[in-house]
Amino acid sequence: MSKPMRVYMICFSVFALLGIFSFEAPNGIDLDAVNYPAFESWSHPFGCDRLGRDIYALFSFGILSTLLVAIPARLLTIAFASCVSLFAYVSNRFLGFILDQLSYVFLSIPSLLIALLIVSGLGANFITLPLAILLSDWANAYETIKSKLKEINQSSYIHSSFVMGAGKVHVFRFHILPSLVSIFSFLFVTGVPNVIMAIALFSFLGVDWSGDFLGPGLGEQIAFSADYFDKSPLAVIMPVFGIVSMIVGIGRK
Amino acid sequence: MAKEFLRFLSFFILLSLLSIALVRLRAVDKAYQYTDSGLSESAIKELSSQNSYLEDLQDLYGYLFLLKEGKTESGENVLSHLGERIFPTIQISILAILFGVFTSIGFSLYFLDSPRALKAIDFFSKLMLSTPIFIFSLFLLILFFYKWELLPPGGYEFGSFSYLILPSLSLGVRVYARLQLYLSSQAKIELETPLFKLLETRGIPRNIILFKNLFPKLLPTFIVLVILDLGSLLSGAMVVEEIFFFPGIGRSLYYAIKSMDQALLSVLLVYTGSMIYGMNRAALIYQDSKNSLLAGKSK
Numbered sequence: 001m002s003k004p005m006r007v008y009m010i011c012f013s014v015f016a017l018l019g020i021f022s023f024e025a026p027n028g029i030d031l032d033a034v035n036y037p038a039f040e041s042w043s044h045p046f047g048c049d050r051l052g053r054d055i056y057a058l059f060s061f062g063i064l065s066t067l068l069v070a071i072p073a074r075l076l077t078i079a080f081a082s083c084v085s086l087f088a089y090v091s092n093r094f095l096g097f098i099l100d101q102l103s104y105v106f107l108s109i110p111s112l113l114i115a116l117l118i119v120s121g122l123g124a125n126f127i128t129l130p131l132a133i134l135l136s137d138w139a140n141a142y143e144t145i146k147s148k149l150k151e152i153n154q155s156s157y158i159h160s161s162f163v164m165g166a167g168k169v170h171v172f173r174f175h176i177l178p179s180l181v182s183i184f185s186f187l188f189v190t191g192v193p194n195v196i197m198a199i200a201l202f203s204f205l206g207v208d209w210s211g212d213f214l215g216p217g218l219g220e221q222i223a224f225s226a227d228y229f230d231k232s233p234l235a236v237i238m239p240v241f242g243i244v245s246m247i248v249g250i251g252r253k
Numbered sequence: 254m255a256k257e258f259l260r261f262l263s264f265f266i267l268l269s270l271l272s273i274a275l276v277r278l279r280a281v282d283k284a285y286q287y288t289d290s291g292l293s294e295s296a297i298k299e300l301s302s303q304n305s306y307l308e309d310l311q312d313l314y315g316y317l318f319l320l321k322e323g324k325t326e327s328g329e330n331v332l333s334h335l336g337e338r339i340f341p342t343i344q345i346s347i348l349a350i351l352f353g354v355f356t357s358i359g360f361s362l363y364f365l366d367s368p369r370a371l372k373a374i375d376f377f378s379k380l381m382l383s384t385p386i387f388i389f390s391l392f393l394l395i396l397f398f399y400k401w402e403l404l405p406p407g408g409y410e411f412g413s414f415s416y417l418i419l420p421s422l423s424l425g426v427r428v429y430a431r432l433q434l435y436l437s438s439q440a441k442i443e444l445e446t447p448l449f450k451l452l453e454t455r456g457i458p459r460n461i462i463l464f465k466n467l468f469p470k471l472l473p474t475f476i477v478l479v480i481l482d483l484g485s486l487l488s489g490a491m492v493v494e495e496i497f498f499f500p501g502i503g504r505s506l507y508y509a510i511k512s513m514d515q516a517l518l519s520v521l522l523v524y525t526g527s528m529i530y531g532m533n534r535a536a537l538i539y540q541d542s543k544n545s546l547l548a549g550k551s552k
Contacts, residue, residue, distance in 0.1 A: 098267075101263050101267050102267055102271075105267045105268045105526065106271075107529075108264075108268065108484075108527070108529040108530040108533070109268075109271075109522060109526045109529075110485070110487055110525070112491060112492075113488065113491065116507075117275045117276070117518075120279055120510050122278070193383065201492060204385075205492075205495075219387070222391060226391045229399065230399075240388055243384070244380070244383055244388075251383065
């Protein structure tokens with residue numbers, strides 16, 4: 001990450017944290033503060049939306065609720081894809097072929113569609129949302145790990161290990177897994193932005209997990225306020241700023 | 254060819270198995286849809302009863318191979334429903350691709366000689382790729398409808414171009430960004446090679462170098478990216494068509510999920526999955542053939 005970007009991300013994180021510690025979760029309605037204008041008082045620095053919810057609080061808690069799902073979901077996806085890759089690696093050719101075909105099937109159905117189907121079927125909560133993201137996204141991670149495995153598998157030290165009598169599981173545990181560490185961090189960094197986009201989109205479509213205790217997600221805030229852009233533009237601009245900043249910040253190495 | 258067919262066959266079987274599993278997961282409790290319908294409890298029970306997994310699979314193959322007439326929840330024939338909606342989606346997909354292709358070629362190659370401008374364009378492309386598609390759609394809607402009142406907010410009318418502009422732009426922006434980033438980065442690398450240095454020193458006009466020498470070199474991968482983008486447009490179409498009330502395949506998919514329309518959803522899943530698989534394989538085969546040509550191999 002470049003230095004200006006690092007400074008920007010530190011400022012952004014401090015700004016979001018300040019909102020979390022200064023305000024309560026915006027899950028109530030305050031009719032006295034409906035469409036309260038921005039930059040007029042310290043109690044509502046960025047104004048309020050048309051339900052009287054503080055825009056700064058909506059922004060900060062929206063970021064929190066997004067990250068609370070995005071990070072575990074991505075870690076789970078990588079862990080699951082690694083397990084499937086290990087299984088494909090140690091199993092016979094036929095099973096490997098079936099797993100490959102299964103990953104093509106998951107890749108060929110739009111990931112949003114798979115995730116929406118799962119979330120609509122099981123409901124959106126802290127468990128099902130990461131599960132939906134895992135199932136919609138594992139194939140991408142599996143393909144990346146598989147190609148890295150192929151590359152590692154052709155290296156001389158792996159051949160030497162096999163010649164010395166090591167089994168597939170042993171080679172995977174002691175030679176391949178350590179070499180895969182770099183790809184895991186790459187998959188995490190490049191995958192989290194997609195997960196954030198997916199969560200924002202779900203929230204935009206009304207699929208949200210944290211509405212009762214952390215307030216609406218960033219996407220839902222945009223959907224709710226878009227038609228009233230003239231009255232409270234910050235209610236749309238702030239969540240957009242939050243989504244884009246998270247994606248740009250986390251997605252840059 | 255036989256190997257490719259077998260590969261597709263195994264893919265198709267797995268796709269249909271997965272589609273039925275996913276659709277059954279969604280349509281597990283349809284009873285609540287009929288709560289205010291005035292139907293008796295036994296009628297509701299009968300309507301919301303589920304077939305076995307194998308029966309559903311059999312039905313799906315029946316719909317796909319025209320052995321059985323599939324009906325949507327609203328009683329429409331599934332295939333005629335799809336037939337009506339495929340054309341609008343094809344229209345916005347083609348427009349989105351054309352927008353992405355021409356603007357990316359124009360911006361990348363025109364600004365190739367001004368590094369600052371190209372850097373700014375690259376930055377905006379990265380920003381576009383970091384912005385979810387629904388945000389573009391909403392901002393386009395706010396600008397072109399609420400503010401300037403230039404374009405309709407949504408809907409579709411056969412033969413009217415104005416209804417296609419906003420959905421196509423929303424979809425095309427990401428296509429543009431991906432292609433532009435590829436073109437500008439590769440063009441910069443290629444222009445540093447001895448071949449292009451030689452062409453420059455021989456006084457060949459810049460435009461000829463760019464469009465007759467450089468662009469054809471980048472074309473194979475560019476085409477692969479375009480084909481892959483065509484496949485991925487469907488995912489975006491679901492959101493964009495919903496925002497613009499556009500009666501296409503994407504909106505149909507979203508509607509089928511919301512209304513637990515088992516027949517429509519399973520058929521759509523298999524068709525879209527097969528289409529995207531076909532595009533991806535075509536792109537891969539095309540790229541392989543180009544690579545073998547470059548390596549001097551022939552079949």
